[in-house]
Amino acid sequence: MQLSNTSQYAIRILAYIADQADSPLVNATQLSQRLHIPYKFLTKIMTTLVKKDLILSIRGKEGGYALKRDSSEIMVGDILDIFNDSIQDEQCVLGIGFCNGMCKCALHDQWMEPKHLLQKMFRESSLKDIAGRGCKI
Amino acid sequence: MQLSNTSQYAIRILAYIADQADSPLVNATQLSQRLHIPYKFLTKIMTTLVKKDLILSIRGKEGGYALKRDSSEIMVGDILDIFNDSIQDEQCVLGIGFCNGMCKCALHDQWMEPKHLLQKMFRESSLKDIAGRGCKI
DNA sequence: TTCAATTACTATCTTAAGGTAGTATTAATA
DNA sequence: TATTAATACTACCTTAAGATAGTAATTGAA
Numbered sequence: 299m300q301l302s303n304t305s306q307y308a309i310r311i312l313a314y315i316a317d318q319a320d321s322p323l324v325n326a327t328q329l330s331q332r333l334h335i336p337y338k339f340l341t342k343i344m345t346t347l348v349k350k351d352l353i354l355s356i357r358g359k360e361g362g363y364a365l366k367r368d369s370s371e372i373m374v375g376d377i378l379d380i381f382n383d384s385i386q387d388e389q390c391v392l393g394i395g396f397c398n399g400m401c402k403c404a405l406h407d408q409w410m411e412p413k414h415l416l417q418k419m420f421r422e423s424s425l426k427d428i429a430g431r432g433c434k435i
Numbered sequence: 436m437q438l439s440n441t442s443q444y445a446i447r448i449l450a451y452i453a454d455q456a457d458s459p460l461v462n463a464t465q466l467s468q469r470l471h472i473p474y475k476f477l478t479k480i481m482t483t484l485v486k487k488d489l490i491l492s493i494r495g496k497e498g499g500y501a502l503k504r505d506s507s508e509i510m511v512g513d514i515l516d517i518f519n520d521s522i523q524d525e526q527c528v529l530g531i532g533f534c535n536g537m538c539k540c541a542l543h544d545q546w547m548e549p550k551h552l553l554q555k556m557f558r559e560s561s562l563k564d565i566a567g568r569g570c571k572i
Numbered sequence: 573t574t575c576a577a578t579t580a581c582t583a584t585c586t587t588a589a590g591g592t593a594g595t596a597t598t599a600a601t602a
Numbered sequence: 603t604a605t606t607a608a609t610a611c612t613a614c615c616t617t618a619a620g621a622t623a624g625t626a627a628t629t630g631a632a
Contacts, residue, residue: 495629
């Protein structure tokens with residue numbers, strides 16, 4: 299049970315850029331090297347983040363990437379949403395079609411509390427909150 | 436972020452069998468139909484569970500499957516272990532190589548509590564605890 | 573002893589995630 | 603304007619999960 303590679307990469311990328319708030323633009327080569335993410339895969343993710351309006355990109359010489367909004371306004375949950383990796387309210391831990399009060403799965407009750415904590419963690423952690431915390435390898 | 440299909444199936448299968456403690460054996464056709472799991476995929480999972488000693492199988496006419504141990508002694512975590520889907524102590528939510536006190540990821544602190552709750556949920560829920568709870572579709 | 577019902581085994585197909593390659597486009601600067 | 607350094611686009615390759623197909627082995631019972 300874990301986040302997809304792509305989601306993990308995206309969070310680390312965005313946190314890294316948030317961390318470099320002083321330097322205006324960060325480029326793909328630097329991100330790839332510092333975060334150990336394959337260059338071509340990274341640029342694919344970046345293009346997605348640009349289309350989803352989390353990232354601003356400048357093409358051409360001296361170009362690069364920057365956050366499009368303030369780091370306090372980009373939540374980890376927003377990132378997971380893009381890659382369909384966030385936890386939905388109705389999400390059943392055992393994957394049965396319709397898991398609620400009427401017809402709930404065997405683990406429904408046990409799942410509620412960790413699910414809410416995870417959702418809270420993703421919803422309430424902004425890039426500003428998590429940037430600058432330890433290493434980003 | 437969710438369990439693999441295979442893990443979800445395995446938990447539902449085992450909980451269903453635990454639930455039928457009165458009837459001696461349950462067969463693959465019944466499991467497949469009641470739980471809506473593709474027959475051939477289900478039998479593949481069953482064979483794995485037999486090899487891992489969670490399930491006892493009887494071949495031939497009148498054959499089928501039964502739990503090999505008491506339902507109170509099979510934990511959800513044991514099932515996830517088999518399919519490499521359990522949450523390890525050192526597991527980093529952002530997938531960086533080595534995430535601990537020395538070199539921790541940006542989400543390390545926020546991840547601790549939900550991680551422990553999930554581990555607890557998986558470690559402490561036995562088939563006996565969860566059998567007979569609602570529908571198993 | 574034959575038949576039918578069952579699990580086990582082996583091989584293959586399908587799909588999506590993860591990753592790579594090559595080329596086109598953009599823009600600063602010499 | 604030519605060069606260079608950057609992102610964007612399109613297409614493809616690789617791998618593992620999920621699923622399927624066919625056959626072999628086992629066993630109870632007619």
